[in-house]
Amino acid sequence: MKRFIGFIKKEFYHIFRDKRSLFILFGMPIAQIMLFGFAITNEINNVDIAILNNSKDATTEEIINKLNSSSYFSIKEFIQNENEIEAIFKKGHVKAVLNFEADFSKKLSTKNNANVQIITDATDPNTANTISNYVSAILQNYTQTINKNVTITYQIIPKTRMVYNQELKSVFMFVPGVMTIILMLVSAMMTSISITREKELGTMEILLVSPLKPFQVIVGKVVPYIFLSIVNAIIIIILSIFVFNMPVQGSLFLLGIESILFIITSLSLGILISTVSVTQQTAMMISLMGLMLPVILLSGFIFPITSMPLPLQIISNIIPAKWFIIIVKGIMLKGVGFTFIWKETLILVGMTLFFIVLSTKKYKIRLE
Amino acid sequence: MKEETAIHVENLTKMFGDFTAVNAISFDVKKGEIFGFLGANGAGKTTAMKMLIGILTPTSGNADVAGFNVNTQPESIKKSIGYMSQKFALYDDLTVKENITFFGGIYGLTRKQINEKRYQLVEELELQEIVNELVSSLPLGWKQKIAFSVALLHNPKIVFLDEPTGGVDPITRRQFWELIYKAANKGTTIFVTTHYMDEAEYCDSVSIMVNGKIEALDTPKKLKEQFNAESMNDVFLKLARG
Numbered sequence: 001m002k003r004f005i006g007f008i009k010k011e012f013y014h015i016f017r018d019k020r021s022l023f024i025l026f027g028m029p030i031a032q033i034m035l036f037g038f039a040i041t042n043e044i045n046n047v048d049i050a051i052l053n054n055s056k057d058a059t060t061e062e063i064i065n066k067l068n069s070s071s072y073f074s075i076k077e078f079i080q081n082e083n084e085i086e087a088i089f090k091k092g093h094v095k096a097v098l099n100f101e102a103d104f105s106k107k108l109s110t111k112n113n114a115n116v117q118i119i120t121d122a123t124d125p126n127t128a129n130t131i132s133n134y135v136s137a138i139l140q141n142y143t144q145t146i147n148k149n150v151t152i153t154y155q156i157i158p159k160t161r162m163v164y165n166q167e168l169k170s171v172f173m174f175v176p177g178v179m180t181i182i183l184m185l186v187s188a189m190m191t192s193i194s195i196t197r198e199k200e201l202g203t204m205e206i207l208l209v210s211p212l213k214p215f216q217v218i219v220g221k222v223v224p225y226i227f228l229s230i231v232n233a234i235i236i237i238i239l240s241i242f243v244f245n246m247p248v249q250g251s252l253f254l255l256g257i258e259s260i261l262f263i264i265t266s267l268s269l270g271i272l273i274s275t276v277s278v279t280q281q282t283a284m285m286i287s288l289m290g291l292m293l294p295v296i297l298l299s300g301f302i303f304p305i306t307s308m309p310l311p312l313q314i315i316s317n318i319i320p321a322k323w324f325i326i327i328v329k330g331i332m333l334k335g336v337g338f339t340f341i342w343k344e345t346l347i348l349v350g351m352t353l354f355f356i357v358l359s360t361k362k363y364k365i366r367l368e
Numbered sequence: 369m370k371e372e373t374a375i376h377v378e379n380l381t382k383m384f385g386d387f388t389a390v391n392a393i394s395f396d397v398k399k400g401e402i403f404g405f406l407g408a409n410g411a412g413k414t415t416a417m418k419m420l421i422g423i424l425t426p427t428s429g430n431a432d433v434a435g436f437n438v439n440t441q442p443e444s445i446k447k448s449i450g451y452m453s454q455k456f457a458l459y460d461d462l463t464v465k466e467n468i469t470f471f472g473g474i475y476g477l478t479r480k481q482i483n484e485k486r487y488q489l490v491e492e493l494e495l496q497e498i499v500n501e502l503v504s505s506l507p508l509g510w511k512q513k514i515a516f517s518v519a520l521l522h523n524p525k526i527v528f529l530d531e532p533t534g535g536v537d538p539i540t541r542r543q544f545w546e547l548i549y550k551a552a553n554k555g556t557t558i559f560v561t562t563h564y565m566d567e568a569e570y571c572d573s574v575s576i577m578v579n580g581k582i583e584a585l586d587t588p589k590k591l592k593e594q595f596n597a598e599s600m601n602d603v604f605l606k607l608a609r610g
Contacts, residue, residue: 002473002476003473003474003476006469006470006473006474007470007473007474009470010459010462010466010470013459013461013462013466014459014461014462017461018461201455201460202453202454202455202457203455203457203459205423205451205453205455206451206452206453206457207474208423209421209422209423209446209449209451209528210446210451210471210474210475211443211446211447211474211475211476212474213443
């Protein structure tokens with residue numbers, strides 16, 4: 001045991017004396033969570049729009065005021081005729097134009113309907129879609145207020161309610177994903193690099209000749225990263241709670257346990273990578289290409305798995321991150337208990353065991 | 369196994385697939401002796417050595433190192449030997465002191481023993497100035513001397529040195545060999561592989577490996593007589609050319 005503590009101490013010296021690894025360990029989690037939280041967002045905020053008002057009456061003025069007073073839009077320009085629409089989009093900053101038809105108010109009161117055209121700049125399809133939805137919602141809201149006293153029979157008005165993330169904050173969606181990426185990166189990449197480094201420098205040989213057993217060497221190399229990954233998980237959770245007001249509906253304790261499980265899964269992957277790579281560069285490339293990309297693309301972090309083609313959906317099942325993201329979202333956003341996520345937990349446990357057995361085998365073959 | 373034998377090797381063989389890296393070698397190393405293990409690159413030196421230090425299992429044959437069998441007791445062998453490889457035995461990003469503490473620690477020395485050893489080592493090698501420096505800042509010659517001393521920390525019966533003097537100047541090599549002599553005089557058996565034929569002259573016994581087999585084995589003096597050669601270099605060239 002004493003030998004072991006000495007070993008871990010040495011490992012911490014390595015980590016704290018290498019500015020690069022320190023940066024990856026602590027700079028990156030904070031930078032990533034801030035980036036995803038603040039910069040990369042699906043929400044719309046103060047989008048510039050232009051108005052082409054062909055009627056200029058009380059109703060249209062009211063609608064325009066409503067749009068302007070919402071935090072989503074700010075009205076940049078009023079244009080006079082349809083020919084200007086093209087020009088204003090080309091200038092770039094206006095993302096949508098609302099075109100009210102002539103005699104809007106009159107038509108509304110006599111014919112019971114009036115038209116407004118929403119033209120959006122679809123060079124960015126997601127934003128365009130969101131804008132048109134938001135505008136429609138504001139318009140619908142307005143019609144409801146003016147129709148308050150009139151009873152219209154047989155009308156279906158769907159009332160959507162987004163549960164678990166009522167305000168559709170994208171940061172809520174990103175935090176579980178970022179947490180997954182960071183834990184994966186720190187655990188898998190850092191351990192695989194640090195183990196291959198010993199191989200590359202030739203010190204691994206010295207360690208194997210010493211009375212330390214091979215598994216003691218590996219565990220000794222891994223333990224510091226378990227510790228650091230837990231610190232990272234805590235930093236991420238604290239940031240998301242206090243900076244982004246993200247709720248943790250479920251039990252923090254359960255979240256902690258599941259995070260430790262995922263850390264161990266990633267570490268065992270890291271060990272596996274280190275058994276197949278000889279140099280630090282290889283270890284890094286395998287970790288980045290083999291782990292990061294699938295985590296970002298196939299785990300459901302950014303792109304929903306259900307809308308992927310079937311082969312990709314099947315592949316996504318073998319990515320540990322997918323299951324961890326389900327678990328984290330479940331605990332943080334839905335507040336579910338263990339009974340709802342035991343299946344995912346079991347899958348992670350199974351994967352971990354598989355990686356450990358496989359790397360033990362590979363490790364032995366290499367020694368021969 | 370006789371009392372004064374440190375290493376006893378019998379028909380030790382290692383095959384990698386169809387390739388025979390080490391072909392039924394046999395030899396004895398006496399206690400307290402400096403045994404030079406020579407051979408060209410790829411002759412099988414390192415493979416043979418790896419079997420002796422317990423990190424490679426022989427395909428067939430047998431060997432006893434410090435009284436333990438390589439096939440059945442590799443863990444016991446590891447406790448009684450020291451090892452220094454041609455690559456570095458020390459961590460560059462640790463100070464000399466931290467390296468000593470670490471290696472002492474993994475060989476199971478107590479804190480008190482480590483401190484005593486360190487004190488002794490600092491005195492002997494005159495390390496007072498650099499004991500708290502990072503190893504990366506030291507010249508190569510220093511690193512090797514310290515690495516050798518670190519390999520001796522736990523008082524091993526046998527020390528295995530895998531090309532310990534690669535890449536250093538002749539003066540530093542000379543100093544290094546003085547350290548080897550000192551250790552041998554204290555009764556430690558030294559098993560050393562080297563490229564430098566002049567170093568072979570310093571050994572008590574020399575074995576020369578060619579293509580996985582030991583082609584010559586004797587004292588440097590007798591080998592020179594046997595091959596009618598001026599120096600060990602000539603002996604080696606005659607053997608290697610067949």
